[in-house]
Amino acid sequence: MARGLVVELLANDIFSGKVSKFLSQAPYDGCAFPLVRKITFFVLMDNMFDNDEAHESAWVNRMNELFELGEDNSADLLDIEDRTTDPSEIEANISSFVRRVKDMAPEIDEIDVRLLSDTRPERTNRHFEDLISRLFQLVGRVTYGDYDGYSAAVDLQMNPVGKLVYIEHISELIHSSFAQLVQQNSSTLQSLIIRNSNDIDLGAFIKTVDDTLITYPHLLTLKLTGLWDYPESPTSALKDAVPFPCLRFLCLRVGYPFYDDTLFKGNATTLEYLEMGLDSRTTSMLSKYNVFTRTSHPKLWHVRFDVFGELVPDPFITYAELMLFMLNVAPKAPVREIGDMVSSTKLVPALPLLGDYACIQVLTLTYACIDHWQAIALIKSLSLLSDLHAPPPSLGSNPPGIIDKHLPAFMVSNYPSIGKRFRCWHHTCDARMIDPLGVITSLLLLALVCPNFDYYVMANGKRNQLMEQMEATIASDMFKEFKVNESI
Numbered sequence: 001m002a003r004g005l006v007v008e009l010l011a012n013d014i015f016s017g018k019v020s021k022f023l024s025q026a027p028y029d030g031c032a033f034p035l036v037r038k039i040t041f042f043v044l045m046d047n048m049f050d051n052d053e054a055h056e057s058a059w060v061n062r063m064n065e066l067f068e069l070g071e072d073n074s075a076d077l078l079d080i081e082d083r084t085t086d087p088s089e090i091e092a093n094i095s096s097f098v099r100r101v102k103d104m105a106p107e108i109d110e111i112d113v114r115l116l117s118d119t120r121p122e123r124t125n126r127h128f129e130d131l132i133s134r135l136f137q138l139v140g141r142v143t144y145g146d147y148d149g150y151s152a153a154v155d156l157q158m159n160p161v162g163k164l165v166y167i168e169h170i171s172e173l174i175h176s177s178f179a180q181l182v183q184q185n186s187s188t189l190q191s192l193i194i195r196n197s198n199d200i201d202l203g204a205f206i207k208t209v210d211d212t213l214i215t216y217p218h219l220l221t222l223k224l225t226g227l228w229d230y231p232e233s234p235t236s237a238l239k240d241a242v243p244f245p246c247l248r249f250l251c252l253r254v255g256y257p258f259y260d261d262t263l264f265k266g267n268a269t270t271l272e273y274l275e276m277g278l279d280s281r282t283t284s285m286l287s288k289y290n291v292f293t294r295t296s297h298p299k300l301w302h303v304r305f306d307v308f309g310e311l312v313p314d315p316f317i318t319y320a321e322l323m324l325f326m327l328n329v330a331p332k333a334p335v336r337e338i339g340d341m342v343s344s345t346k347l348v349p350a351l352p353l354l355g356d357y358a359c360i361q362v363l364t365l366t367y368a369c370i371d372h373w374q375a376i377a378l379i380k381s382l383s384l385l386s387d388l389h390a391p392p393p394s395l396g397s398n399p400p401g402i403i404d405k406h407l408p409a410f411m412v413s414n415y416p417s418i419g420k421r422f423r424c425w426h427h428t429c430d431a432r433m434i435d436p437l438g439v440i441t442s443l444l445l446l447a448l449v450c451p452n453f454d455y456y457v458m459a460n461g462k463r464n465q466l467m468e469q470m471e472a473t474i475a476s477d478m479f480k481e482f483k484v485n486e487s488i
Helices: 011-015 018-023 052-067 087-104 122-136 176-184 280-288 319-327 347-353 372-381 404-414 436-449 460-474
Strands: 004-010 038-044 110-116 141-146 166-170 191-195 221-225 249-253 273-278 302-307 337-340 362-365 387-390 424-427 455-457
Touching: 004 011, 011 018, 011 038, 011 087, 011 122, 018 087, 038 122, 087 122, 110 122, 110 166, 122 141, 166 176, 273 280, 372 387, 372 436, 404 436, 436 460
Parallel strands: 004 038, 038 110, 110 141, 141 166, 166 191, 191 221, 221 249, 249 273, 273 302, 302 337, 337 362, 362 387, 387 424, 424 455
Antiparallel strands: none
């Protein structure tokens, strides 16, 4: 039996008691899933099916699959009394359903609830809040969000839930009560993840309505992703706030939500993984508050930055300088991965100058095109570099006086064993952009001077063509006198 279950339910079948009554009768009443740790509920707030009988028949079949029962052993959901509108009965039915969930999965620790609704019936919403609150009290890890593109449109006024260690929210809409749920669990919460939202006010999570500051002493992971909308009015500085003193993983795929260094206070010695979007305002803040220095963040091993909209204006800071600024995090510490998401004519030429940052082992340049000679300079300067994620290399212009036929001899003579650690080039662009001859020639030339270079992750769309080109190039006059690694 798997450790996770996925169940689709009509909310009204829960509220009416149909589901709990169905699961409490033979042959389901004695069944349980002792290994299940997570249940995902897809809850349909309205009956979106034209045929109740067809839907309920499909649901019964799904239950039989979960319980590994045949059709002959199944009960009939249609025989159970239908909906009720009595609030006390609905509350009792919700309690019964939650108890049955706990009985069926006694080791459950995680619940994921996705809501599908195209209307906003107020009565149903109140009952749904009660259902969610009771389910969340069973576990320590919860996910709540929309399903199939519909807005949840539920403002959860839930009963206190004070033991959650993991909260994930997946929706474009974030209601104020969600911040209250997060605050209720501030003393135990270890991971907070908010996805797909362009309406994030992080200040609401660290300050109550009466301006009391909230601290999350055990929060290790904070991840905010959205539609990359720049926040129109970032939360003002919270002078005395140190909300995340133990943060290890910080991922901001949204605009930085503060004007000061609130997110970086108190966690310089714990932060290990950083992804964030940068613009002139954010980089100015980082510089103003000296967030990154050559002695700070000794445990930081992964840095990735993304640039919002246009590149940072040249008068403020060039893109290459921005790269250097981020690398100032801890140049002598094991910073292993630096990433960028945009093409830049300034970034690539500057990389070989990073002598102080030779500790980098993995470099991601998703859209920054590199020619053969820039790749050589890069590998030479980053002596520990083992993996490069970038578009495939182009051959570029030969050095003065060197014709193609003499390139292998020129490489061996001028760049003997420059990249002893370099082993893999991961292809990161559209296969249609590849020039097979230029790519293969460059890779074979790299193989002559990088003794451990034996792996090129190529685009599937051009794989056969590249392999044919490699065989032809290896057999050509250019390489006939040189032994190259044919396993690339």
